[in-house]
Amino acid sequence: MGFEAFVAARGAALVRFAILLTGDDHRAEDLVQEALAKAYLRWAGIRRVDDPEVYVRRLVLNGSRSWWRRRANREVPVERAPDRTAPGDLSGETAERDELWRLVVGLPLKQRAVVVLRYYEDLDDAAIAQVLECSQATVRTHAMRALAKLRGHLNDAEGQA
Amino acid sequence: MSGIETRLAQSLAARAGRGQVEVGELAGRAMTTAGRIRTRRRVAGGAALVVLVMAAALGVRAVLPERKDTTLPVALGVPSALSRPEGIGEDPGLLHFDLDMGKLPGDARASIVVWSSEEERESVAVYAADDRLIAAVHLAPSALDLRRGLPTFDGAAVDTTVGGRPGKVGTVEVGNLMPYADLRWEPRDGIFAAVWARDRATAERVFDAVRLDRVQRCVTPMRLSALPAGASWTECQTALRVGQVPGRYVWAWSTLMIWQGGVEWVQLWAGERGNAQFKQDRVVAGRPAQWLTDGMRGLWIPGFGPVSVHILEGNPYHADLLSEEEAVWYAERLQISEDLTNPDAWPTSATR
Numbered sequence: 001m002g003f004e005a006f007v008a009a010r011g012a013a014l015v016r017f018a019i020l021l022t023g024d025d026h027r028a029e030d031l032v033q034e035a036l037a038k039a040y041l042r043w044a045g046i047r048r049v050d051d052p053e054v055y056v057r058r059l060v061l062n063g064s065r066s067w068w069r070r071r072a073n074r075e076v077p078v079e080r081a082p083d084r085t086a087p088g089d090l091s092g093e094t095a096e097r098d099e100l101w102r103l104v105v106g107l108p109l110k111q112r113a114v115v116v117l118r119y120y121e122d123l124d125d126a127a128i129a130q131v132l133e134c135s136q137a138t139v140r141t142h143a144m145r146a147l148a149k150l151r152g153h154l155n156d157a158e159g160q161a
Numbered sequence: 162m163s164g165i166e167t168r169l170a171q172s173l174a175a176r177a178g179r180g181q182v183e184v185g186e187l188a189g190r191a192m193t194t195a196g197r198i199r200t201r202r203r204v205a206g207g208a209a210l211v212v213l214v215m216a217a218a219l220g221v222r223a224v225l226p227e228r229k230d231t232t233l234p235v236a237l238g239v240p241s242a243l244s245r246p247e248g249i250g251e252d253p254g255l256l257h258f259d260l261d262m263g264k265l266p267g268d269a270r271a272s273i274v275v276w277s278s279e280e281e282r283e284s285v286a287v288y289a290a291d292d293r294l295i296a297a298v299h300l301a302p303s304a305l306d307l308r309r310g311l312p313t314f315d316g317a318a319v320d321t322t323v324g325g326r327p328g329k330v331g332t333v334e335v336g337n338l339m340p341y342a343d344l345r346w347e348p349r350d351g352i353f354a355a356v357w358a359r360d361r362a363t364a365e366r367v368f369d370a371v372r373l374d375r376v377q378r379c380v381t382p383m384r385l386s387a388l389p390a391g392a393s394w395t396e397c398q399t400a401l402r403v404g405q406v407p408g409r410y411v412w413a414w415s416t417l418m419i420w421q422g423g424v425e426w427v428q429l430w431a432g433e434r435g436n437a438q439f440k441q442d443r444v445v446a447g448r449p450a451q452w453l454t455d456g457m458r459g460l461w462i463p464g465f466g467p468v469s470v471h472i473l474e475g476n477p478y479h480a481d482l483l484s485e486e487e488a489v490w491y492a493e494r495l496q497i498s499e500d501l502t503n504p505d506a507w508p509t510s511a512t513r
Binding site for chain 1: 165166168169170171172173174175176177178182184187188190191192193194195280281305306309310395420482
């Protein structure tokens with residue numbers, strides 16, 4: 001597949017992936033653009049040896065890592081997460097979804113990446129391990145810790161309510 | 162899926178689906194950014210390092226022997242671009258063309274000539290003594306490869322013909338310098354060229370000095386005893402000073418670019434020896450070294466045999482990705498040819 005055809009087919013999915021990693025729509029577009037630029041520089045090589053989508057996802061992930069590092073925000077306190085519950089939304093279901101999303105943004109990047117790839121992209125552990133360049137056991141560890149953290153926060157919140 | 166997993170999937174889908182995602186111009190913008198990355202990488206590899214390290218060069222002058230065949234060592238037995246255009250950009254150790262400096266337009270005196278070979282593109286750039294670009298020639302085996310490696314035209318390009326063949330001419334901004342005429346066409350079947358010069362007529366005259374029937378080796382005095390697992394050599398650059406005697410050059414600096422996977426490139430730079438502003442803070446590979454954090458971040462070893470070596474992240478957007486440990490790993494495996502005047506004896510690849 002040529003570069004432009006790839007972007008036309010997968011560009012939107014990549015931007016949504018980046019949005020879920022960063023919680024920031026504008027930064028997500030910049031990250032994907034930057035990742036695609038780097039992929040474009042090596043497109044022929046990538047097509048030969050790698051799955052372009054895995055490669056670009058990896059670039060997006062590494063880009064978001066640098067971004068968080070620059071912001072000194074690797075471990076984002078939940079209170080400072082960029083996304084907030086949509087104002088004026090009184091629906092309990094939506095509020096709960098937003099609350100959960102806010103907690104996801106507060107996860108460390110690798111845990112967040114695993115959560116996004118597993119529960120949004122619906123990838124299996126093997127595919128996630130390929131993107132993260134780690135073992136499947138590590139993927140499972142990240143997932144387990146993320147779920148434990150989210151459960152803990154939700155239980156705390158319900159306990160306070 | 163447990164309850165929380167289901168809720169999580171719903172929450173992520175809801176957040177991802179919020180708002181419009183426009184990707185209509187994403188590919189074009191990415192290609193423009195790619196051109197900038199290449200230009201910035203090149204500027205970082207050349208002029209900026211020259212300014213940093215050469216400020217107090219200790220006067221090593223490696224005058225190369227006069228050559229009758231090619232500027233750099235001739236690659237005998239390798240098909241030329243004329244007979245096998247698809248060979249262009251196939252091997253970072255080869256340049257499928259030469260430039261006859263004597264035929265360049267004579268209104269600006271060349272001081273430095275920079276040869277580059279990288280994936281799917283080969284180039285030569287000629288600079289004046291004040292580091293101003295005089296002209297550059299880029300060759301690629303396809304129009305797409307050429308476009309991929311270069312910045313896009315500034316504004317609209319117009320259709321033209323060059324030697325009866327269709328092409329485009331526009332302007333391009335090189336670094337933050339003045340806009341140059343950018344002439345792009347297919348001068349021979351399967352050979353795609355871009356020439357940058359101060360105007361279109363000069364660009365055509367510069368291309369007249371290109372020899373497509375010659376193949377030379379992009380050699381550097383650097384060699385690594387090993388590459389990290391999965392890494393590959395992707396780019397070679399060698400810069401020569403134009404000597405006082407026509408046809409005699411002095412080696413100035415060289416770069417090897419190693420791709421480590423993902424977004425990480427490591428750039429190994431070797432240049433004329435100099436130690437201005439050097440403040441040793443460690444010993445690496447038995448030599449005084451400094452980890453630079455300001456400006457050109459990376460490991461600097463000003464006295465690596467006869468040259469000064471700088472190891473830095475090759476991707477200027479992620480200069481912070483190269484760790485001190487990685488830079489030391491490369492320094493410990495780097496070997497430098499002692500004789501800087503004999504490029505025929507230099508390694509013909511990053512590891513051979």
